[in-house]
Amino acid sequence: xxxxxxxxxxxxxxxxxxxxxxxxxxxxxxxxxxxxxxxxxxxxxxxxxxxxxxxxxxxxxxxxxxxxxxxxxxxxxxxxxxxxxxxxxxxxxxxxxxxxxxxxxxxxxxxxxxxxxxxxxxxxx
Ligand code: HEC
Numbered sequence: 001x002x003x004x005x006x007x008x009x010x011x012x013x014x015x016x017x018x019x020x021x022x023x024x025x026x027x028x029x030x031x032x033x034x035x036x037x038x039x040x041x042x043x044x045x046x047x048x049x050x051x052x053x054x055x056x057x058x059x060x061x062x063x064x065x066x067x068x069x070x071x072x073x074x075x076x077x078x079x080x081x082x083x084x085x086x087x088x089x090x091x092x093x094x095x096x097x098x099x100x101x102x103x104x105x106x107x108x109x110x111x112x113x114x115x116x117x118x119x120x121x122x123x124x125x
Contacts (some may be wrong), residue, residue, distance in 0.1 A: 034109035036116040040125045041074065044113050049077070052100045074124045081122050087115060 010069070049057070049071050056065035058072045069085075070076035080086040088096030090111055098105070106114075117123075 034112050037067065039113050039117045039120070041117065041123065045117050048110055048114065050105070052103065052106060056101065063101055078122065081118055088117065090114060 053071050055061065057069055058066075059070050059076070060072040062068055062072075069080065071080065077086070080089075085096060087093070089099035090106055092098040092105055100106070101114075
C-alpha cells in the first residue's frame with residue numbers, strides 16, 4: 001500500500017512538474033526558435049527596413065534625417081552591406097553608430113534574419 005502511494009505521488013508530481021515546464025510561456029515564446037530558413041530580401045529584409053529604418057533612410061529622407069545614407073533601393077542598401085556598416089550598425093558593434101538611431105535595438109531574431117540574408121549572398125530575391 002505504501003508503495004502504491006509513493007508511485008501515485010511520484011506520477012502526480014511528475015505530471016505537475018512537466019506540465020509547468022512545457023506550458024511555460026517563456027519557453028513557448030521567449031527564446032522561441034528563430035526561423036531563418038527561406039529568408040529573402042522582399043519577404044524579410046525589406047519589411048524590416050520599412051518598419052525601422054526608412055523613416056530616416058528612404059531615398060527621399062536620407063539627406064535630411066539619415067546622414068545621406070540610403071537603404072530604400074537594393075543597390076543603395078548593397079553599399080552598406082558590402083562596407084560592413086549595415087551589420088555593424090544593427091548589431092551595435094563598437095565603432096559604428098547604433099541603429100535604429102534613437103530607437104530600441106532590433107530583436108535578436110530580426111538581426112539574425114538580416115545577417116542570414118547577407119551570409120546567403122544578399123541576393124535581390
Ligand atoms: C531617426 C533616424 C534614423 C533611423 C530610424 C535609422 N537611422 Fe541609420 N542613421 C541615421 C543617422 C543620422 C546616421 C549617421 C550617424 C552617424 O554617422 O553618426 C545613420 C547612419 C546609419 C548607417 C551608417 C553607419 C556607419 O557606420 O556609417 C547605417 C548602415 C544605418 N544608419 C542603418 C540603419 C538601419 C539598418 C536602420 C534601421 C534598423 C536605421 N539606420 C535607422 C539616422 C537613422
